[in-house]
Amino acid sequence: MAHVREGRGPTLTVVGGGVIGLGCALAAADAGWRVTVLTDPDSPRAADVAGGMLGSLGEGHPGEDALLEITADSVRRWPELLARLGDPAIAAADDSLFVGVAAADVAFLSQLARFVWSKSVDESVLRQVTGREIRELEPALGSRLVGGYLASGEGAVDNRALLAALETTLARAGGVVVPRRVDSLAGLEGDRILVAAGLGSSKLVAGVDLYAAKGEILRLSANAWSVPGPRHVVRARVGDRMVYLVPRRGGIVVGATQYEPIDADDRAPRVSGVADLLADALEVMPGLRTYDLAEAGVGMRPCTPDGLPIVRELDDRVIVAAGHGRNGIVLAPWTSHRVVEILGKAAAE
Ligand SMILES: Cc1cc2nc3c(=O)[nH]c(=O)nc-3n(C[C@H](O)[C@H](O)[C@H](O)COP(=O)(O)OP(=O)(O)OC[C@H]3O[C@@H](n4cnc5c(N)ncnc54)[C@H](O)[C@@H]3O)c2cc1C
Known part of the structure; x- marks a missing residue:
């Protein structure tokens, strides 16, 4: 089934409409990609139930220095995302x-x-x-x-208001969300494919064990x-x-x-x-x-077994952003920044 939108610019198909998929889709649309999100309407999203805390410290446990570093980086990126979404109802606490x-x-x-x-x-x-x-x-x-x-600065967001705002802002940026389950990446359209299907990512990509x-x-x-x-x-x-x-x-x-x-x-x-x-x-x-x-x-x-999210290029077409464990909301801006870096590098080649 064709899902890629007509128009100019490279196309990105995102599999998964959770906080990671939608966050990356918006950042990619802002970077000039024509984005389509395919998301299974029957598969629950962790982001729908999450507490919405944006802190790095509360999730910082001994031995998890690398995770603490990327969550602290992501906390610093949150004000920019909140400004982009522009809905004051999303922020739930500042400290x-x-x-x-x-x-x-x-x-x-x-x-x-x-x-x-x-x-x-x-x-x-x-x-x-x-x-x-x-x-x-x-x-x-x-x-x-x-x-x-x-x-x-270790605040919180209303996770459900956040998801709704990501969807409306993505639509305004030209992105499209299609309710569709993906069982295989074979045959998917798009110059690039981002697998951001939360737990569902394991079934779509070999070697991503969640x-x-x-x-x-x-x-x-x-x-x-x-x-x-x-x-x-x-x-x-x-x-x-x-x-x-x-x-x-x-x-x-x-x-x-x-x-x-x-x-x-x-x-x-x-x-x-x-x-x-x-x-x-x-x-x-x-x-x-x-x-x-x-x-x-x-x-x-x-x-993931090592507690770190998997955000990397699998080959010259497929990128994966999954395995965010207990930190997917706070890590959304860091993840979308990394994904756009990967997409930008590819577009420039
Ligand atoms: C109780 C609880 C509290 C939490 N509290 C916090 C918190 O305070 N702060 C924080 O940062 N994080 C928190 N988290 C973690 C956070 O919710 C997750 O890390 C985050 O939601 C992961 O985002 P995701 O987009 O990868 O996955 P999800 O939000 O699960 O979204 C995955 C999406 O992919 C879709 N999908 C799956 N398979 C397919 C397929 N085959 N084809 C198409 N679509 C598919 C699903 O329908 C879904 O829309 C909490 C989690 C829980 C459970």
Whole structure:
């Protein structure tokens, strides 16, 4: 079936209309490519359920220096993408507050700050805060929080508003999104093909081995009796678990668990996951009891064995951008920048 648009300029076919596919499609359209996105309407997108956090630090774990470096780079590119999309409803928070419920939790955060975070950000980004400062910054948080860190510029977006804005901005830039599943790259039209099909990329490209990390995430909506929610992204260490609260217009997103699913159909929220998220979130913000539980969602993060996304040219026609794991939203601008670099190099040859 023909899908490539008529007109001038080289053509790019993108397989996958998630945050990575749409983000790369928009950047390529802005760089002069005639872009068509083919996306399976029946295959769920991880980006639809994501928390939408844009921070690098909260996802910076020991031994993941390379990942921390590219996420920090991508965080710096986000203001430009938000300006391009031009919808103020997308930005959900500007800064993150890392908090600990007990002294041991704060000690854990301090270890991360000293040995992991300090490699990618300087003191102007990260400031240690006391329990009292936390309550001044976020009066809704529990009085037992003993301390933590304020990370400036580690914000969040409303993931669903983001996806909608990417689609409308892409359409305005001349790109087309076609609801169509692709089972093989053979026969696809286009000067170049970008495979950005999340977990589906493994079936389309040999050597791209991805595995799913299942996660539950809750959407709470405010009612007339609800206490006001936080303005910051709140990322809390509660014993040996992390929980986050992300502001949303009219509510809060609480996330997220992460574990190996039984199989690809294991898409129901597990009671244990929902119970842990609620218990930890209530520890951090007791007033959450006043909210309505609007949605218990599940998503599958497309992960790689080494934790780094795969963004590279496979041959002189096919490029792959997949395997963004728990960081696909924050890494969207870095990924589209890399893909346009690859496309630009090819167009110049
Ligand atoms: C619970 C949870 C919370 C998260 N929170 C965050 C967060 O706060 N911050 C962050 O940065 N990241 C977060 N993530 C990770 C993020 O959602 C993913 O990394 C990101 O969505 C991956 O984007 P993608 O475009 O590669 O894949 P997806 O968003 O899954 O999109 C893939 C697209 O490809 C299409 N597709 C698949 N197969 C085919 C095919 N054969 N033919 C055509 N189309 C196909 C699908 O229909 C879909 O549209 C979270 C993930 C989960 C599950």
